[in-house]
Amino acid sequence: MVWCSRALLRKYGNFIDNLRLYTKGGTGGMGLPRLGGHGGKGGDVWIVAKDDINLKTIKDRFPHKRFVAGIGANSSIRALKGGRGKDCIVEAPTGISVTSDDGEILGELNKANDKILVARGGDGGSFLTDFIPSKGHTNIIRLDLKLIADVGLVGFPNAGKSSLLSKVSHAKPKIANYAFTTLKPELGKIIYEDHKQVSVADLPGLIEGAHVNRGMGHKFLKHIERTKQLLFVVDVFGFQLSTKTVFRTAFETILLLTKELELYKEDLLLKPALLAINKMDLPNAEDKLNELMKQLENPNDFLHLLPEEMIPETLAEFKYVLPISASTGQGVEELTHCMRTSLQEQFELEHEQFQKEKLQSLQSPEVDQTLKEHTKKSSRLAVK
Incomplete structure (x- = not known):
């Protein structure tokens, strides 16, 4: 194998192909024990695909790389059902694979407006939780660019x-x-x-x-x-x-x-x-x-x-x-x-294969039995 000198280990310059982010769902709102009020749910954190953005843009706009959703509103006399916390939307480029810090695949953004939930907000306080809200989910995620x-x-x-x-x-x-x-x-x-x-x-x-x-x-x-x-x-x-x-x-x-x-x-x-x-x-x-x-x-x-x-x-x-x-x-x-x-x-080969698989699924024993029972039932009705 060829030895690679330090000169060849240069980075892509300003190009960034992966990014690590801290995300946290909003905490739920407090319930109101006296009147049985329900606190609002905390906001969620979503990664949403956009065509006119890249990972460097995210890094430049948000150098802290920290994204936290809004907290849910507390239950009150005027509003027994607390309002929901504001969602946090993180715009990311298409062609992104989203994984958790431990390697779990959360999803992929293949086209504009695709979205992935990465941190869920906490539930509001209610009778079931003694009116104490729960904290939002914390997730450290990785955005990994794979060109399409x-x-x-x-x-x-x-x-x-x-x-x-x-x-x-x-x-x-x-x-x-x-x-x-x-x-x-x-x-x-x-x-x-x-x-x-x-x-x-x-x-x-x-x-x-x-x-x-x-x-x-x-x-x-x-x-x-x-x-x-x-x-x-x-x-x-x-x-x-x-x-x-x-x-x-x-x-x-x-x-x-x-x-x-x-x-x-x-x-x-x-x-x-x-x-x-x-x-x-x-x-x-x-x-x-x-x-x-x-x-x-x-x-x-x-x-x-x-x-x-x-x-x-x-x-x-x-x-x-x-x-x-x-x-x-x-x-x-x-x-x-x-x-x-x-x-x-x-494309034609994949389409043909898709049609074959679709036909095979329709001809499965379970489907055949259902069709037979439907035919017998239709015949009895016709005789009557």
């Missing part, structure tokens, strides 16, 4: 992912000829002539050992969990992080990327995948492409050339393999067409 995109770009640093994103969409990611140009996730949209849109996420480059959190390891891998499909972007000439690290051919690069995904979470390899072989505008690229295609057609014939720890248990299967140049635009139009086609095929 149709396609996630997978590749080692300097493979050309940022150049490709800028070529296919209106996104303007930072591009330079050195590793780790992308220090934060970038999102772009491909807009087709019929106004159909496909979202694409360019994520910080992987390095060997990402699955054990080297480099940006888990910061990269957790984002790609929330993409529908993967687009491997590989330099046809291979990859070398620095002069002190091992050079990897394009074929070895594909195996290493597959291995890192597999070691982090095998389910990632169940996603449909495409392969873009980049930098085809450079001299001798065709020779390198022909060599790579032979290896991809018969991968088992070349696995003996690699160390055993580099070989994934499952070899990646690509729906489309396309040679491109993100610099000149060669093959990019065909790539965007294949991305759309692949997503449509996935």
Whole structure:
């Protein structure tokens, strides 16, 4: 595995992908023993998804990161039923996973206006509690950003992912000829002539050992969990992080990327995948492409050339393999067409599977028995 120097452990700059918050529901209101009055319930704390916000905005607006709901009103002669405490609404971006501090998953915010209750308010005092109210629930939660995109770009640093994103969409990611140009996730949209849109996420480059959190390891891998499909972007000439690290051919690069995904979470390899072989505008690229295609057609014939720890248990299967140049635009139009086609095929397959499962549930023994009894009853009524 490649050693990762301190220089590669830089953060995303101003980009924040997780946040820890203190939340507390409001205390309930006091009951009124003399007249049997009921105190108001304390307010709840909700996390609500909004499109025009990010985690850094929350941190800047609320540096204390403390959110407490209003207390319930006490019961009184004028109002035996105390008013409810004001709810505390925490606006958060879409694509958020909300967990408690001990790791319990509370929910996800996948679209605008989705909401999750994270701290419930206490009940007001009543006859059952000797008119003493209860305190609100306290919960320390974590907001974890996992990008939502149709396609996630997978590749080692300097493979050309940022150049490709800028070529296919209106996104303007930072591009330079050195590793780790992308220090934060970038999102772009491909807009087709019929106004159909496909979202694409360019994520910080992987390095060997990402699955054990080297480099940006888990910061990269957790984002790609929330993409529908993967687009491997590989330099046809291979990859070398620095002069002190091992050079990897394009074929070895594909195996290493597959291995890192597999070691982090095998389910990632169940996603449909495409392969873009980049930098085809450079001299001798065709020779390198022909060599790579032979290896991809018969991968088992070349696995003996690699160390055993580099070989994934499952070899990646690509729906489309396309040679491109993100610099000149060669093959990019065909790539965007294949991305759309692949997503449509996935949608149709999932829809077909959903219909099959729905039909099977309707044909279950319990449903069959209910239908038979209903038919017999209808027949008796018809005879009468």
